[in-house]
Amino acid sequence: MTGNNSAEAFANSSSSDLIIDPAERELFKKRHLGLRLFEPERKRIPLPARSTGDIRALYLRSSSRSFSPARVPLQKLSEVLVSITAHAATQEIKFAYPSAGGSYSVQPYVYVRNSARCAVEGIAEGSYYYNPKEHCLYEIGSDRRLDRNAHALINRPVFDQSSLMICLAIDLSAIEPLYAGESLRMATIEAGMMAQALDLKGRSMGFGVCHIGTIDESAVGGAFLLSARHRLAHTMLLGLQRADGRS
Numbered sequence: 001m002t003g004n005n006s007a008e009a010f011a012n013s014s015s016s017d018l019i020i021d022p023a024e025r026e027l028f029k030k031r032h033l034g035l036r037l038f039e040p041e042r043k044r045i046p047l048p049a050r051s052t053g054d055i056r057a058l059y060l061r062s063s064s065r066s067f068s069p070a071r072v073p074l075q076k077l078s079e080v081l082v083s084i085t086a087h088a089a090t091q092e093i094k095f096a097y098p099s100a101g102g103s104y105s106v107q108p109y110v111y112v113r114n115s116a117r118c119a120v121e122g123i124a125e126g127s128y129y130y131n132p133k134e135h136c137l138y139e140i141g142s143d144r145r146l147d148r149n150a151h152a153l154i155n156r157p158v159f160d161q162s163s164l165m166i167c168l169a170i171d172l173s174a175i176e177p178l179y180a181g182e183s184l185r186m187a188t189i190e191a192g193m194m195a196q197a198l199d200l201k202g203r204s205m206g207f208g209v210c211h212i213g214t215i216d217e218s219a220v221g222g223a224f225l226l227s228a229r230h231r232l233a234h235t236m237l238l239g240l241q242r243a244d245g246r247s
């Protein structure tokens with residue numbers, strides 16, 4: 001899950017195979033079991049080297065767990081959300097990312113921080129729904145505070161420094177009549193695409209980004225007034241990149 005090697009968030013997992021010990025988890029990751037191995041005599045086709053650009057640039061990105069205390073200009077938040085906005089080119093609404101059957105069941109929510117340490121200019125702390133068609137934030141409630149304890153222990157310091165938390169929540173009502181039991185899988189892929197678009201745009205706008213795999217869903221549901229038909233697909237923490245380049 002994380003670069004911090006904590007199994008704390010999964011301690012109640014039903015899997016008896018869960019590796020708890022941090023050192024053992026590190027060793028497990030170093031085995032790179034995700035790389036499929038074949039017998040050495042199997043035919044290999046080396047691919048041509050990239051013709052342009054420096055491939056090392058691809059690896060310059062990394063997760064940020066520490067952010068600048070600078071206030072986030074509203075314009076920057078707006079530009080990030082443009083990556084998942086929609087526009088009505090014709091009769092149909094057009095989005096910048098695909099969705100199973102054009103169902104677009106994943107809703108973006110933004111939790112804005114506003115403290116001495118982290119803030120977004122012109123927006124009160126609280127929870128908001130991003131309407132991609134109107135490109136605006138609907139206030140859900142400045143009284144809807146998200147406690148840092150909603151996050152797993154290792155993620156709390158990241159939340160403390162972040163200015164924004166973006167949550168992608170699936171509204172099953174918008175997809176289940178189309179995909180029944182496949183809905184969650186389909187919508188989770190859509191959420192992944194949205195997360196990638198937000199991540200890339202965020203970095204290009206000077207944000208550091210940390211994806212968050214574990215959070216107290218009921219706390220998030222309370223902050224954003226989600227219904228029993230919502231499922232949280234993904235969470236991201238963002239803050240402006242530090243001036244000293246550390247992440």
Ligand SMILES: Cc1cc2nc3c(=O)[nH]c(=O)nc-3n(C[C@H](O)[C@H](O)[C@H](O)COP(=O)(O)O)c2cc1C
Pocket residue numbers: 001002003004061062063064065155210211212213214
């Ligand atoms: C689905 C998902 C969940 C993640 N959850 C967390 C998390 O809860 N906390 C954290 O610090 N990083 C989290 N990460 C970031 C990974 O730890 C990180 O991408 C990985 O260690 C590789 O490091 P890099 O992004 O710096 O290249 C998550 C990433 C993904 C894709």
